[in-house]
Amino acid sequence: MKIIVIANETFPTDQNLTLENINEKKILNPYDEFAIQKASEIKNHKNDEIIIFMISKSDNLYCLKTCLGLGGTSGNLIIFKGNNPKDLAAILVKEIKKQGTFDLILTGEQDVNNPRGDIPYMINSLLDVPLISHCLDIHYSNNKLICKKETDDFLEEISINLPCIISFRKNVYEPKYPSINDIMSINEKPIFLNYYNKSENNLYLKLKIYNVKRQNKIYKNIDSDKAVKKISTYLDEWGLNGGLYEYINLFKSKK
Amino acid sequence: MYSLKFTEEQERICQMVKDFSLNEVAPGAKERDINGDFLGTRDLLKKMGKLGLMGIPYDKKYGGAGLGYLEYALAGFELNKVDASLGISYSVHISLGTGPIYNFGNEEQKQKYLPKLCSGEYIAAFGLTEPCAGSDASASQCTAVKKGDKYILNGTKCFTTNGEFADVIVVFAMTNPELGTKGISAFIVEPKNYPGIKFIKREAKMGIRASVQNVIEMENLEVPVENLLGQEGKGFKIAMATLDCGRIGVAAHAVGIAKGAYEYALNYSKERVQFGKPISKLQVIAFKLADMYNKIEAAEAVTLKAAWTKDEHAPYSIPAAVAKLTATNVAMEVTTEAVQVLGGTGFTMDHPVERMMRDAKITQIYEGTNEIQKLVISGAILR
Numbered sequence: 001m002k003i004i005v006i007a008n009e010t011f012p013t014d015q016n017l018t019l020e021n022i023n024e025k026k027i028l029n030p031y032d033e034f035a036i037q038k039a040s041e042i043k044n045h046k047n048d049e050i051i052i053f054m055i056s057k058s059d060n061l062y063c064l065k066t067c068l069g070l071g072g073t074s075g076n077l078i079i080f081k082g083n084n085p086k087d088l089a090a091i092l093v094k095e096i097k098k099q100g101t102f103d104l105i106l107t108g109e110q111d112v113n114n115p116r117g118d119i120p121y122m123i124n125s126l127l128d129v130p131l132i133s134h135c136l137d138i139h140y141s142n143n144k145l146i147c148k149k150e151t152d153d154f155l156e157e158i159s160i161n162l163p164c165i166i167s168f169r170k171n172v173y174e175p176k177y178p179s180i181n182d183i184m185s186i187n188e189k190p191i192f193l194n195y196y197n198k199s200e201n202n203l204y205l206k207l208k209i210y211n212v213k214r215q216n217k218i219y220k221n222i223d224s225d226k227a228v229k230k231i232s233t234y235l236d237e238w239g240l241n242g243g244l245y246e247y248i249n250l251f252k253s254k255k
Numbered sequence: 256m257y258s259l260k261f262t263e264e265q266e267r268i269c270q271m272v273k274d275f276s277l278n279e280v281a282p283g284a285k286e287r288d289i290n291g292d293f294l295g296t297r298d299l300l301k302k303m304g305k306l307g308l309m310g311i312p313y314d315k316k317y318g319g320a321g322l323g324y325l326e327y328a329l330a331g332f333e334l335n336k337v338d339a340s341l342g343i344s345y346s347v348h349i350s351l352g353t354g355p356i357y358n359f360g361n362e363e364q365k366q367k368y369l370p371k372l373c374s375g376e377y378i379a380a381f382g383l384t385e386p387c388a389g390s391d392a393s394a395s396q397c398t399a400v401k402k403g404d405k406y407i408l409n410g411t412k413c414f415t416t417n418g419e420f421a422d423v424i425v426v427f428a429m430t431n432p433e434l435g436t437k438g439i440s441a442f443i444v445e446p447k448n449y450p451g452i453k454f455i456k457r458e459a460k461m462g463i464r465a466s467v468q469n470v471i472e473m474e475n476l477e478v479p480v481e482n483l484l485g486q487e488g489k490g491f492k493i494a495m496a497t498l499d500c501g502r503i504g505v506a507a508h509a510v511g512i513a514k515g516a517y518e519y520a521l522n523y524s525k526e527r528v529q530f531g532k533p534i535s536k537l538q539v540i541a542f543k544l545a546d547m548y549n550k551i552e553a554a555e556a557v558t559l560k561a562a563w564t565k566d567e568h569a570p571y572s573i574p575a576a577v578a579k580l581t582a583t584n585v586a587m588e589v590t591t592e593a594v595q596v597l598g599g600t601g602f603t604m605d606h607p608v609e610r611m612m613r614d615a616k617i618t619q620i621y622e623g624t625n626e627i628q629k630l631v632i633s634g635a636i637l638r
Contacts, residue, residue: 062263069267177275180307180320183267 001048003039004096005072006107006123007032009056009063028066030171031108037176038168039106040071042140049073051102053095055088057081059193068189069178075189080196089122091196096127104145105165109133120167131165132158138166261329268326272333275306281337287465288340288610291457296341296465297378297420300348304375309348313357317369323566324500328507328558335511336518339614340465342511343621346504347416348372351622352379355425355441355497359485364443368423380421382412382444382471383494390627392427392494393436397473399428406430406442406483408451408476414621418469419454422447425497426473427490439490443482451476462613499572501622503565506558506578509586509618513554516586516593516611517547523597523606534596543596547589554582573635580628583618590615 009026028036039050052072054064056079064075078091096102105127107120124131136155137148147158150169219230261269280299287295303309311327313319320326327349335342353372356364356379371377388394397410408428418424424444431438446452456470485493521544524535534540558581561574590612594601601608619625 065263066267175274175278177271177306178267179305180268180271180311180322183264183271184320184322186264186267 001042001044001104002099002102003042003048003050004053004099004102004105005032005035005039005050005067006053006092006105006119007036007063007067008054008108008111010111026060026063028063028070029108029111031110031168032067033070033108033175034168034170035106035108035166036067036070036072038138038166039104040176042104042138043071044140051099052076053078053092055080055091061191064191065186066178068186068191069182070176071182073189075191076194077191078194078196082196085119086122089119089126092119093123093126095194096123101163103162105129105163106138107165107167108171109167109169120165124165127165129163129165130160131167132160133167134169135166136168136170265326265329268322269329269333271306272308272330275303276333276337280334280341284338284340284465285604285607285610287338289464289604291464293340293344293465293467294420296338296344296467297417299338299341300344300378301375303345304373308345309375310353310369310373312349313353313369313373317357317365318371318373319369320373324503324562325559325566328503328562331504331507332511332514332555335508336515338465339508339512339611340463342508343463343617344378344417344466346501346508347381348379350501350504351381351497352417352421352423352425354500355381355484355493356423356443358496358500359441359489359493360443363481364484368443372423377422378417378420380415380417380424381497382415382418382424382426384414385411386413390624393439393491395427395429395439397426397428398432399430399440399442399478401430401480404480406478406480408442408444408473408478410473412471412473413456414458414468415471416466416468418446418471419457419467424471425484426478427494428473430487430490434488436491437488439494440487441484441490441493442478443484444476444478445482446471449476449478460617462610462615462617498623499575500565502575502579502628503558503561503571505618505622506554506561506575506582509579509582509615510551510554510558512611512615512618513547513551513582513586513589516590516608516615517544517551519606519608519611520544520547520593520596520601527597540596543592547592550585550589554578554585557581573632576623576628576631579623580625580632583615583625586615586618587612 008029010029012027043050050072052064052067052075054077056077059079061077064077068075076095078095080091120131120133132147132149134150135147136150139146144159144161145164147160147166149156149158217234219227279302283295307320308330310319311322311330312324315321331342331346334345356368372379383392385395385397387396397408399406399408408426410428412426422445424446426442426444427439428442429438430440451474453472454469455472458468524540524544525533527534558578561571561578564574565571590608593608594612597606597608600606
């Protein structure tokens with residue numbers, strides 16, 4: 001299995017930052033750290049890969065190596081000084097495509113210090129691979145990925161075939177620590193550096209944005225089987241069914 | 256070449272132990288101390304085993320991390336900042352319990368015990384001290400008589416850290432009392448598997464209350480001949496060499512306690528306001544903090560030097576004695592001053608400095624009292 005994890009570094013909240021140490025004192029974004037933990041849990045075999053992608057403004061490898069210590073098998077540091085989410089998404093897609101086929105892309109939904117914008121959705125659109133966002137947890141069984149997802153009123157479990165993209169809304173609550181062996185093996189893992197220039201115009205892969213108003217439909221007194229079929233037809237109609245998935249547990253819970 | 260700059264791996268190990276200490280160890284440290292919860296300490300040791308910390312200085316082929324005493328000392332600094340009870344249990348396991356098997360065991364003994372000790376599956380202890388044999392280890396009265404394919408051990412050991420939950424205890428006993436120190440032999444005892452061993456007392460102590468020190472009674476304890484460590488009569492040398500290693504761990508233990516107390520006092524002094532300003536702005540407190548910092552820097556330096564010397568396979572008895580003597584005295588001084596900085600509230604259990612001060616005292620006593628260290632150092636310099 002080839003799992004890609006998109007990770008970012010961020011500023012620590014418990015340290016005194018100065019102009020001198022601001023580039024050195026970065027830590028791994030906890031939402032992405034959770035993604036790496038999940039990738040490590042899903043990784044079944046020794047030959048499975050967890051490929052880390054990180055975009056940074058500097059070539060400091062500390063955070064990328066932290067990812068390798070937490071389970072990554074190889075790392076790609078992309079040095080790019082821009083901030084535009086479209087640029088970032090385009091670069092990531094370009095680099096991911098160099099990897100060939102993949103099974104899963106995991107990432108955090110946001111950085112601690114600033115929202116990540118629509119990057120996961122842009123990657124979903126550019127790669128044409130289904131995305132499940134707002135995920136709290138995943139596990140893999142019988143060649144399917146089961147995702148626990150949070151929405152405004154619902155906690156639901158969704159089963160999805162691979163390949164797909166998962167973005168996590170959860171950061172690390174119970175940290176996993178790299179063992180001594182993990183730490184000592186970091187320097188044995190390959191790391192690749194790629195530099196991107198802001199002025200390169202071919203970064204843009206155009207996104208089509210549909211400005212549509214979808215008709216809402218309300219069904220009353222309908223059982224869950226029929227409801228699932230209706231929803232599936234509706235999603236097919238509007239091109240929202242990006243992959244084969246089925247609701248296996250649908251329940252309401254008030255937060 | 257002695258370098259004062261840590262490698263990236265060493266920094267990462269420090270960070271990992273620091274994160275583990277803050278998240279897993281610190282939250283229950285006060286309660287474990289109040290309740291004498293040594294089983295909680297044992298559970299933390301098991302967790303540390305999964306991180307590879309229980310075999311840091313031992314060879315990879317035996318399941319260790321393949322690192323050295325420098326990394327062990329660095330881990331000790333971070334761990335002892337938050338819980339000295341866990342620190343001492345850890346130090347005894349690594350240096351006193353596992354060390355003799357690693358350094359003096361035959362290949363069968365190493366293959367049998369070291370992988371489990373390095374993974375944390377087994378916890379080790381050290382049974383040298385007796386009620387009548389403390390600093391004078393040669394006054395041992397425990398006996399070991401060979402009968403067929405077993406040694407029969409009789410006698411009492413005290414202050415055996417980790418004793419009650421240890422899977423392996425390295426025990427010293429007289430195989431030939433007429434020869435004095437040359438008649439002492441070392442044995443690997445499995446207390447859970449060998450009948451004839453009883454834990455008759457848990458010491459009620461002033462400090463390190465979340466670690467257990469037992470009085471052990473051996474009554475016709477049968478130990479297989481293959482569990483003789485080294486050769487008959489070499490036990491005293493094994494004990495002394497082991498204590499030399501252990502002193503580096505004790506020094507790291509003491510430096511960690513001192514650092515924890517200093518950092519707490521420093522942060523407190525920045526918040527506590529008296530006479531209209533934080534007490535850190537008062538020169539008398541600022542100078543106390545400066546003295547504490549100064550002493551810790553010196554203690555840390557000699558400890559790292561001793562660890563480095565051992566890793567370089569150079570004679571390290573004197574540097575280890577210097578480190579133990581210096582660091583333990585500093586720990587006592589710094590923790591006492593930390594309580595002083597916090598004032599009346601530092602004397603209460605609301606703050607951890609009183610626990611650190613109680614914990615620091617034992618470091619001046621165990622694994623060779625500071626008076627013995629002075630004996631060792633003066634013996635070397637006046638040779």
